[in-house]
Amino acid sequence: MITQFKKGIVELCVLKVVSVQDLYGFEVIEKLSEPLSVNENTIYPILRRLTNQGLFTTYEKSSSSGAKRKYYEITESGKQSLKEKLEEWYQFSKNIKLILGGNKNE
Amino acid sequence: MNNYFNNLKEYLEEKEINKNQIEEIINDYKEFYEEYLKNGLTDEEITIKLGSPKEIYQSLKGTFVKEQRPAFQNKIVSLSPFIAVIIYVLLGYFLDAWHPAWVVFLLTPLTAVLFNQGRLLKRVTESLIFVGIMLAFLVVHFKWLEWKYAWLFFIVFLIPSIFAYNNQTKLKAIISEASLVIAIILYIVLVFLKVSVPIALLSFLLPLIVLIYAGYIEVGFDIKKGIKRIIVLTSFLISLVLFIVFGLMFSNWAYFWQILLLPFMITILVENKPNNYLITALMPFLATIIFYSLGYFYGAWAVSWLAYLLIPLTAILEGKPVVEIKETDNN
Numbered sequence: 001m002i003t004q005f006k007k008g009i010v011e012l013c014v015l016k017v018v019s020v021q022d023l024y025g026f027e028v029i030e031k032l033s034e035p036l037s038v039n040e041n042t043i044y045p046i047l048r049r050l051t052n053q054g055l056f057t058t059y060e061k062s063s064s065s066g067a068k069r070k071y072y073e074i075t076e077s078g079k080q081s082l083k084e085k086l087e088e089w090y091q092f093s094k095n096i097k098l099i100l101g102g103n104k105n106e
Numbered sequence: 107m108n109n110y111f112n113n114l115k116e117y118l119e120e121k122e123i124n125k126n127q128i129e130e131i132i133n134d135y136k137e138f139y140e141e142y143l144k145n146g147l148t149d150e151e152i153t154i155k156l157g158s159p160k161e162i163y164q165s166l167k168g169t170f171v172k173e174q175r176p177a178f179q180n181k182i183v184s185l186s187p188f189i190a191v192i193i194y195v196l197l198g199y200f201l202d203a204w205h206p207a208w209v210v211f212l213l214t215p216l217t218a219v220l221f222n223q224g225r226l227l228k229r230v231t232e233s234l235i236f237v238g239i240m241l242a243f244l245v246v247h248f249k250w251l252e253w254k255y256a257w258l259f260f261i262v263f264l265i266p267s268i269f270a271y272n273n274q275t276k277l278k279a280i281i282s283e284a285s286l287v288i289a290i291i292l293y294i295v296l297v298f299l300k301v302s303v304p305i306a307l308l309s310f311l312l313p314l315i316v317l318i319y320a321g322y323i324e325v326g327f328d329i330k331k332g333i334k335r336i337i338v339l340t341s342f343l344i345s346l347v348l349f350i351v352f353g354l355m356f357s358n359w360a361y362f363w364q365i366l367l368l369p370f371m372i373t374i375l376v377e378n379k380p381n382n383y384l385i386t387a388l389m390p391f392l393a394t395i396i397f398y399s400l401g402y403f404y405g406a407w408a409v410s411w412l413a414y415l416l417i418p419l420t421a422i423l424e425g426k427p428v429v430e431i432k433e434t435d436n437n
Contacts, residue, residue, distance in 0.1 A: 025134055026141040040138055041157050041165040048169040067140055070133070 007046070010038055012089060014046050015074065015082040018056060024069040047072060055081050110153050111136065117159035123170055131166065185422055188415045199408055285316040286370070290363075290394065297360045306359070310366055334376050341369040361402050367391045386421045393417055 010032065017023060017031050025047060029040050050056045055078035060068050074082070111132055118128045135156060142152045156162070190210045197203045197210075289309040296306035349365040356362070374387045393413045400410035 024137070026138055029138070039155070039157075041161060044134065044138075045166050045169050048166065052169060067137075069137060 006036075006038075007042070009089075010036055010042060011046050011050070012082075012085045014043060014050065015055065015078060015085065018072050019074045019079060019082055022071045022073045024061075024071050026069075028072065050078065054078075110139075110156075114159040114162060117163060121163060127170060131162075135162070185419065188419055192412055192415060195409060195412060281316060285313040286390075289313045293363055294360070297363070337376050338369065338373050341372040345369045361398070364395050364398060367394065384424075386417070386424050389417045389420045 013032055013036060014028060017028060023031070025040075025044060028047065029043050032043060033039055047056065051058060051072070055075060056072045057075055058070050058072055061071055063069055114135065115128055115132055118131065123131075138156060139152055142155065147155070157165075193210045289312050292309040292312075293306050296309065345365050345368045349362055352362040352365065353359045371388055371391050374384070393416045396413040396416070397410045400413070401407040404410075
């Protein structure tokens with residue numbers, strides 16, 4: 001898959017999973033690494049960048065074992081960005097379906 | 107585990123990432139490490155999974171905000187070794203004051219102390235490498251060679267060192283630059299040895315082959331199509347014709363070889379992209395012309411080599427100390 005294209009999709013997924021619930025870094029990695037075939041060196045830079053852009057904020061919380069974890073929380077502009085990206089994605093996938101689906105009536 | 111994180115920290119420090127960001131990255135990676143450990147992975151498996159410091163740095167490249175320091179302070183510290191050499195050589199050569207003049211080399215540690223960068227030792231060490239090369243050059247002159255020939259030592263060691271010093275310069279750029287330097291030296295030596303000019307000219311085949319093979323993108327030899335290709339090829343042909351015409355007209359091949367540098371400069375101008383270091387890219391050629399002209403016409407070889415200091419000087423002055431967040435992953 002084209003790298004930049006894949007990165008865009010991973011970013012969309014990161015926005016989505018964090019929008020559902022606040023997650024710590026490793027949880028995001030666990031949720032996405034297998035289905036998207038990516039590792040922490042793909043996901044972590046995206047988490048950092050989205051935080052730098054103000055789409056996420058972070059806070060610390062201790063786990064049951066006492067270890068501190070950094071949680072990512074989506075901001076209002078993060079929600080707005082997710083909404084725009086989802087619309088783009090739905091439009092894009094609809095167009096791809098039209099091209100690849102072979103259904104002339106669509 | 108500690109070793110792994112120490113290596114990561116050192117690597118990021120080398121890349122001049124600021125302290126807060128390093129701490130943040132280390133803490134985040136430690137968190138991943140602990141989680142993998144809980145999941146039953148061994149130390150070795152985790153370090154393989156997380157990747158080498160270089161891999162981590164590469165993946166994070168678009169997310170760094172470099173520490174913002176006043177640009178002039180950085181530049182003064184970086185410029186000081188070169189200014190020191192210029193003062194030292196001028197005082198030594200014109201006033202024969204080599205002995206007390208050496209104290210100007212204290213300028214480098216002094217400026218580093220005055221504008222404490224927090225990486226004092228590193229900056230002083232870097233500067234001393236250049237000063238070392240220049241002092242070695244002076245020793246070569248005083249012990250073995252006339253000024254007229256000693257500069258060959260200087261050109262061989264200093265230019266590749268400058269390119270090697272710049273982390274962003276790729277190996278192929280260094281090799282290409284070195285091939286050009288070798289060709290110039292070879293040509294001059296052959297002309298001085300009274301070898302016929304057409305044969306001496308073959309020296310320039312070396313950089314030409316290297317540049318074509320390397321696809322010298324850094325200074326813009328990546329010629330692919332259209333008008334740029336025509337301009338560059340035409341400039342090579344015109345320079346060759348001009349060189350032969352001037353050479354025959356003035357019966358002088360030992361000076362007019364510099365015309366052959368023009369197409370390389372034109373290629374840089376044509377291929378230069380916005381934000382590239384244009385003057386720095388052109389400076390090795392301009393410095394060579396200044397150096398050789400002063401030496402050739404005025405016999406000022408003893409001081410004209412200082413022209414080569416224009417290369418690091420312009421690189422420092424043209425350099426941008428602050429790097430904004432680059433959204434490279436977003437394109």
